Structure formats: structure tokens, C-alpha cells
Amino acid sequence: MARRNEHSRDEIRSIALATAERIAAAEGYAGLSARKVAAAIGYTVGTLYLLFENLDDLILQINGRTLDQLRACLEAATPPDERCDPEKTLLALARAYIAYAEAESPRWNMLFEYSAGKANLPEWYNHKLEHVFGLVEVALRPLTRDDAEARYTARVLWAGVQGICTLKIRQRMDLADGQRAEEMTDMLIRNFLCGLVTNHPTCATQRSCKPETHDVARQNLESHD
Amino acid sequence: MARRNEHSRDEIRSIALATAERIAAAEGYAGLSARKVAAAIGYTVGTLYLLFENLDDLILQINGRTLDQLRACLEAATPPDERCDPEKTLLALARAYIAYAEAESPRWNMLFEYSAGKANLPEWYNHKLEHVFGLVEVALRPLTRDDAEARYTARVLWAGVQGICTLKIRQRMDLADGQRAEEMTDMLIRNFLCGLVTNHPTCATQRSCKPETHDVARQNLESHD
DNA sequence: GCATGGAACTGAACAATGTTCAATAACCTG
């Protein structure tokens, strides 16, 4: 049989992507195979290769959608009226980031499992990536001199958050004595910002760090022993 | 033919591991296959499965050796006479970490590409991991109250360094405007320590942050625009 | 010196993978 023409090319593409996402969410990155996706959407492997260059391409598309979702989650977690307090915003962003990674951990993992090999990602993908980072940049902007510095600083700080999140999701938490990832990112962000503000005399929002927040974190730490 | 008995079981194991490391270093994680390793050591696939439970096991063994190497590199980068200055030591550790990751990037990548899937790693492996983290803990110890806090803090900070390093190795550096990873870890560590020290009134080594070091970093940043 | 047991090693086999592409069936146009 051939030429069913029930759906347009773009429709099948969307269906295939959605289905692949479902499979990956259920069975993880490893459980995703061309034949499985094809069977699930009622087509054969061959058709899949008319829609996507190859499996890597398919995964990249999924990752693109994931970045969109992630960005939306982070955006929802930062109400615009709080934009005056960078620390509050960054803490909220980190929590939202962790929450997403936990809720959608297979998807989130795929973000890194795939692109590990490939060196150059397409620009539309990099654009989405920058879009996510952009939220951190905006939050950090008041604490920096210019956009370039915000950009740089955001990457440093967020790479850190990302590292902690990875530790959490990959269940290397026994390494961290069962500490919750949120407490760790809190600590990272607070300490980092403290250093940032201290060495930023010209900034309007400068103020001293708040030791009491650290004491709270320290009490949490000790209660976990 | 069978029963050549040229080497003991342990010898073949070592040879196989070394050969697999060479292949992985040359062709990356993806280029590593059971048949390729078997052929390279002059045996057949079957023999390989007498030496290792499966390919995952083989890779885990390699990762274990990698952790040993890494630990040795980090140790060599921190002469014992500098142990009095935590910041100096941590900066040196980060640089050594990045240097190793760059020099042995396929190996270093394998550390994360593999264990992504597996939930529970064997305890001998976790032990090696802790051994690496231990160096960071020791360096941080003077800035913390007790060992538990040092342990916790080390994980937070090093997850951050790890995140930056990943960004660098996976060549997502276009995201970071071509900044060098070393500058980024410097910034992370300095800011983090500043926050740590500021909120640690009982610590003997307390002192104020050094703004001038940040100005240097900032000049580097601007010169890259 | 010879059988026998066990250890070392092989290589064919299986299932599953990504990927390709000639063949085919259905539709559209004239």
C-alpha cells in the first residue's frame, strides 16, 4: 500500500515528534529507535527518513521543543514585578530549572546526552539556547556594568546551577549526603552574588550579603546529618 | 585454536583495558565496540565477555582508571606548602581539572556519557569519585566549620566548575563569547569564596575579598569583545 | 603413556540497531 495522504508532511512530522517524545519520556533516550517511532505513528521506517535527515535530527528537534518548554517554565517562575531583586529572581529561576529537570528528567537528560558528540549545532538551536540563558542574563543585568558582562556572568553562574542539577538528576546525590539540590543552588547563587556585589562598587543595587539566610541553610544542612 | 595461555587472565584484562582506552581516545566513545577491542588485542569477542561482564562493565573500568589519573593530576597541581591559602589551591585545582579535561577530552567525556544511564554505581567507583572530591574538600576545609560542611560546600562549588568545564569541552563556548574556561572558573571560585568567607565569621582565615582580582578578569572580558 | 576433566578460546548465531533505495501503489493531470 502507499499514498495514503491522510496527513500533510508537516502533520506527520509533528505527530512523529510528539510520539517520539512520549516514547523517550517513558523509556528514556536509549529506548528510542526509528522502528519504534515509526510503528507507533503507523508508518514504516522509510517514511521517517523522509521527514528527518536521521535520528540525530529527530532528537535535535525534540531538544528544540524541550528548550521551548524549559524557557516557558522559567518565564512563568519569574513574575515581572519581582525584577527589581536579582537574587530573588535567580533563586526562583534555579528552583524552576530544577523542578523542570525533575519532572521531565528523561527529556532534560536528552538535552545533554545527544549533543555530547556533535560539535556544531544549527543556529536555530543555539538561538533557543540563548533564549533560555537570556532570562538569567536579564536577572543579572542590574548587578553588572553592561550587557556583555551580564552575558558572561550568566553563563558562569548557570553552568554552576546546571552542574548541580546534573548531580541531582543522575542520582549522584549520595555524593552529596542527600542534600536537596535546591539548597545547593541556593548556596551557590547566594555566595556567588555576594562576591559579585562586593566587587561591584558602582552598582546601584549594591548592598551587603545577608548572613541570616546562610544560617538557615546551615541549619538545614545539620539537620540532615 | 584455543588455549593459547600466553597471558594470564589479569594480563589480558589489563591489555584489553589499555587498548580500549587507546581506541576511545582516538575515535571517541562512539567508536568503541566489542569487536574492535577484541580484534585489537588479537582475541575474539567471546574472550572479551569472559573478562568483562559486558561493555558497560569495560567502560566503567576505564572510567575508574580515568578517575585515578584525574586525581593524580589534581594532586600534582596542589603542592602541600600552599595548603594555607584555600583560594590559591582551589584556583589551581580548577585549572588542573580543565587542563586534564582538555588534554584527555574523550576520556573525560566518557566519565559522563556512560554513567548517565546507570542509577547505582558500584561502591569501588563511588569511592574513587569521593577520592577526587576529597581534594576539594581538603582545600575548602579551613573555610568551613566541620568536615560535613566542607563536604557539602565542595560538592556545590565543584559541580559548578564541572558545569563550566562541560561547556568548554562540548564546545558550547560560542555561547560564552569565546571566554576561556579558566577565566570563568576563576570568577566562579572567587565570587563563591567571597560569599563563603563573608558569611563565616568564626573562621580564622577570614579576610575581605580582593576586588583587584576581579578588575583583572573584567579587563580580560572586555578585551575579548 | 594415556585417558579424562577442566580451562581457554573460538566463531557462528541472534536480535536489534541506523540507514538506504528499488519497487509499488495511489493520486493528479492532461
Add this chain to the structure above:
DNA sequence: CAGGTTATTGAACATTGTTCAGTTCCATGC
């Protein structure tokens, strides 16, 4: 309705991890 186009198939290929019945050799006991 003929002919061309397009959508779809499914068989085929190479390669992967993994298994295991079989083969070959060595050491031991008689």
C-alpha cells in the same frame, strides 16, 4: 484513461551487543 508524480513501503545491508555450543589444549591421575 494514459502517464507522470508523489507518497509509502519493506526488503536489504552493515554494524552493534551478547550468548553459547563447540573445539582445542593443558594438567592431572592412573
